[in-house]
Amino acid sequence: MALEPNRRNVLGLVFGTAGLAALTACSNGPTPDGPTTDGGSAAETGSSAAAAATGEVPAPAQSAPRWNLDDPASLTVIVNKHRPLNPMAFEPGDLVSPSIASSSGRTELLRAPAAEDLNRLAGAAKVAGAPFLILSAFRSYDTQVGTYNSWVSSLGRAQADIASARPGFSEHQTGLAVDIGDSGNCNLRGCFAEQPAGQWVKDNCHRFGFVVRYQPGMQQISGYQPEPWHLRYLGIEVASDVVSSGKKTLEEYFGLAAAPDYL
């Protein structure tokens, strides 16, 4: 029993240090991380080493029920063609405007933690020579109704389902998804993946809590063709673990069924 307080102190110190390392690695300080400085991995390694040293290894995300995948207000809510938001017209309560220019000049909104980390991601990308703009962030249920219906009337339902999510099924409605672009001609096109911003963000966004949600070759699982511009916020811990796991879809990472099409 006498060991308990000391053990807690050691744990607190170790995890406190790892937390500090993570903060340092992802800050836009005087010596920001360049594209070749993998501060994120160092922080993750530190965290893993700390866990190994104490024997208090947290359960892997895949087998732990601690992630809430269903609550639309959860940072780990999973929305796909099998999993609409519930309620369908959900709207987050903490939407704020990131301090990054949008291509349209409109005020774009994200949930507060996502906006804060997107600001830091954008700052680091700019320093790395890969600046980006916001093309589209939060979209309400009503906005998606209008968008989807206009696609249906011009293309028919089958084609509309390829071009646009049905209302209540869009990750943008969570306030945790953002489409980014640059000043070139590849916005919302596959070639964005080869642009400086597309490349840098793909390699680094997990350090700021984001993943590229729809990756090449994953349509039968994610339901969408590759969208190198569509980033999904999960928080730094989960996003980094998704990348470390090697899983290319959130469906696989969280052990959910593939959702190639609407039911």
Ligand SMILES: [Zn+2]
């Ligand atoms: Zn998107």
